Amino acid sequence: EIVLTQSPGTLSLSPGERATLSCRASQSITSGYLAWYQQRPGQPPRIVIFDASNRATGIPARFSASGSGTDFTLTISSLEPEDYGVYYCQQYHRSNTFGGGTRVE
Amino acid sequence: QVKLVESGGGLVRPGGSLKLSCRGSGFTFSDYYLSWVRQAPGKRPEWLAYTNAGGEVQVYADSVKGRFTVSRDNANKLFFLEMNDLEVGDTAVYHCARNDGSLHHWGRGTLVTVSS
Numbered sequence: 001e002i003v004l005t006q007s008p009g010t011l012s013l014s015p016g017e018r019a020t021l022s023c024r025a026s027q028s029i030t031s032g033y034l035a036w037y038q039q040r041p042g043q044p045p046r047i048v049i050f051d052a053s054n055r056a057t058g059i060p061a062r063f064s065a066s067g068s069g070t071d072f073t074l075t076i077s078s079l080e081p082e083d084y085g086v087y088y089c090q091q092y093h094r095s096n097t098f099g100g101g102t103r104v105e
Numbered sequence: 106q107v108k109l110v111e112s113g114g115g116l117v118r119p120g121g122s123l124k125l126s127c128r129g130s131g132f133t134f135s136d137y138y139l140s141w142v143r144q145a146p147g148k149r150p151e152w153l154a155y156t157n158a159g160g161e162v163q164v165y166a167d168s169v170k171g172r173f174t175v176s177r178d179n180a181n182k183l184f185f186l187e188m189n190d191l192e193v194g195d196t197a198v199y200h201c202a203r204n205d206g207s208l209h210h211w212g213r214g215t216l217v218t219v220s221s
Contacts (some may be wrong), residue, residue: 035207
């Protein structure tokens, strides 16, 4: 099983600040099949990024992502109030697993 | 727009069974793989299983293999999760999701509580 480790556990930032979230895989995700999701309280996860660096439909350009192999990063260039929540990475290279999440508060 | 609505959750005793349903709309249901994903309170999502577009292939997470079964009825745009021998640890919100590789569309989920 590919284990995904996210860091930091919590990011405490103000609106307008830059957020950088990390996701590290226990094995190389050679296909680039990694996604990022945002989850707000009481809602299902919402996809933000798929295939490591592609923004999903309706996701604003302040969200960007990069990475390959075992190290992936999600960046929010300037936080808006609606960006707060928990972010999960997910790999679908070999079966499906989720990381433990980073809370942006 | 794409909509997925789950139903069938509730309170069940340990060792019991439950069958969840997911109704899809706003897309060509029979063209897409579908997954079930659950999330226990305060925990990360856990992918459980998927079925291919025609329903001939099912793939399961090791944690539920042998206890959970997925199926689909494309004519009625329904996707099912049958759960047997339920354990307290199966308590979670269960979501269906359209599987495009990544999970681009999710239902709001149905709560399953396993308790004596």
